[in-house]
Amino acid sequence: MPENNSSSIDIFGMLSDDSEEKKKSQREELLSTTGVKEFFKEGDIRIDKRTCWGLECKLCIDACPTNALFWQSGEVKIIKDLCVYCGACVLCCMVDDCIKIKRKRENGKIEKFSKPKDVIKLEERINTKKRVERVTGLFPSVDRYCEKYQKQKK
Ligand code: SF4
Ligand code: SF4
Known part of the structure; x- marks a missing residue:
């Protein structure tokens, strides 16, 4: 059995965990006002400045629901703490692979x-999955479906 004394407690680890949690909850609070439906706590976003059309485009900046993207010094910049990895910027970007997003459910x-x-494709897959889950939640079997609707017909 491990010895339970003060030297075995990682106080610095606890403090850093706590501040990380605090940071996450502050971020959630801040972003809750944006009305974003799907909130991804973890992820990464990168913009390839070499292929970006920049000044001639700026579509991603208009599309971002959290104002994570902005224009500065001739390029699109990002405040990563404001990004919820929703994908709206990728959806409207005219250059394939210019914005790369990775997110964790x-x-x-x-x-x-x-x-x-x-x-x-991703949204379609998610929506299909949600539709199937909803239907199977209401009607776990074909019998259950027939039972309900045949009763209504009578
Ligand atoms: S994924 Fe793009 S559009 Fe969505 S919050 Fe992040 S920067 Fe904004
Ligand atoms: S939408 Fe794409 S090409 Fe246009 S400014 Fe944003 S990153 Fe650049």
């Missing part, structure tokens, strides 16, 4: 995308 699943068609 609550269940640990990692999603990566960098093209509008990737975002559309």
Whole structure:
């Protein structure tokens, strides 16, 4: 059995965990006012400045629901703490692979995308899954479905 004395307690680790948690909850609070439906706590976003159309475009800046993107010194910049990895910027970017997003779902699943068609496919897959879950929640079996609707017909 491990010895339970003060030397075995990682106080610095506890402090850093706590501040990380605090940072996360402050971020959630700040972003809750934006009305973003899907909130990803973990992820990463990168913008390739070499392929970005910058001044001639700026579509991603207009599309971002949290104002994480902004224009400064002739390029698109990002405040990573404000990004919720929603994918709106990728969806409207005219250059494939210019914005790259990686995000982690609550269940640990990692999603990566960098093209509008990737975002559309991903959303379609998610919506289909949600629809199936909703239907199977209401009607766990075909019998249950028939039972309900045959009763209504009578
Ligand atoms: S993924 Fe793009 S649009 Fe969405 S919050 Fe992040 S920077 Fe803004
Ligand atoms: S939408 Fe894409 S090409 Fe246009 S400014 Fe944003 S990153 Fe650059």
